[in-house]
Amino acid sequence: MKIYSIILFLLISCAVQAQTNTEVYLFSYFKGNGEDGLHLAYSDDGYRWQSLRHDSSFLKPTAGKDKLMRDPCIVQSPDGTFHMVWTVSWNERGIGYAHSKDLIHWSEQQYIPVMEHEQDARNCWAPEIFYDAASKQFMIYWATTITGRYPETQSAKEDFYNHRMYYVTTKDFKTFSKTALLYNKDFNVIDATIHFIDKKYVMFLKDETVEPAQKNIRVATSNYLMKDYSKPGKPITGNYWAEGPTSIRIKDQWIVYFDKYRDHQMGAVASSDLVNWTDISDKVKFPEGVRHGTVFKVSKVVFDKLK
Structure with missing residues (x-):
């Protein structure tokens, strides 16, 4: 009887373990200047990350003139399709797009000319995707500098780059709405990422102000996806320069990962209430060379299948 009890206990334990291990955390990233394309890492707990495919590329970039794949953002839609957008160049007026069912086999890459209508637009940086279940459409949003616009916040120290956040919507990644302004609170802003949390939209963003230098991650909120975001709160990152925030809920807390780009390493902060943040950079470990x-x-x- 004792043997049967042990066997039963082991079977139940395995079943529980199987239920708790039905999902795995992935991290999409680039290396260097983005020349070799998409890289992926995985983690079981959100703290220790290991590269897949020996840290080689899953997809070589072909979209755009410069053919880079920086800042890859991947979102899975309700039908299971993975949609990815990325920065194709430092100075082009569009972004890259591709889709996949398994993250291994990808569609033909497209160049989406989201800012080609603005002759004075200098760039399209760090695009992201948000799937809006209510309207059953995707919002793609990114940062752009338009020469001469918002001159009161530009600075010669960084070649007059002076970004605001813009967006388009789409249901099929074939037709798109007109480009519109998403976020402008009278400061230079890039690298926004949005989550729907507790019936409000939470935007993690980088304050790109250089005079006086900010270069930190802050939080803004809104009751609406595409408008009325608040002024950002105090920095949630520490005494270092941070960019490229990306966030996920793990158990009872939110973790925001980011690129400590001057230190050439990744960092992270955690919070259970989105108000009080703890720096856990010393507890997370990523493969060497991981970028935004x-x-x-x-x-x-x-x-x-990826493994």
């Missing part, structure tokens, strides 16, 4: 990317979850089935 996106954290997301995939099923064990998808992950097993």
Whole structure:
């Protein structure tokens, strides 16, 4: 009887373990200047990250003139399709797009000319995707500098780059709405990422102000996805320069990962209430050379195929 009890206990333990391990955390990122394309890392707990495919590229960039793949953002839609957008160049007026069912086999890459209508637009940096379940459409948003616009916040120290956040919407990644302004609170802003949390939209963003230098991650909120975001709160990052925030809920806390780009390493902060933040940079470990990317979850089935 004792043997049967032990066997039963082991079977139950395995079943519980299987239920708790149905999803795996993935992190999409680039290396260097983005020349070799998409890289992926995985984690079981959100703290220790390991590269997949020996840290080689899953997709070589072909979109745009400069053919870079920086800041890759991946979002899975309700039908299971993974949609990815990325920065194709430092100075082009569009972004890259591709989709995949398994993160291995990808569609033909597209160049989406989201700012080509603005002759004075200098760039399109760090695009991200938000799927709006209510309207069943995607919002793509990114940072752009338009020469001469908002001159009161530009600075010669960084070649007059002076960004604001813009967006388009789409249901099929074939037709898109007109480009519109998403966020302008009278400061230079890049690298926004949005989550729907407790019935409000939470935007993590980088304050790109150089005079006086900010270069930190802050939080703004809104009751609406595409408008009325608040002024940002106090910095949630420490005494270092941070960019490229990406966030996910793990158990009872939110973790925001970011690129400590002057220190050439990744950092992270954590919070259970989105108000009080603890720096956990010394507790997270990423593969060497990881740059700005996106954290997301995939099923064990998808992950097993990746491995």
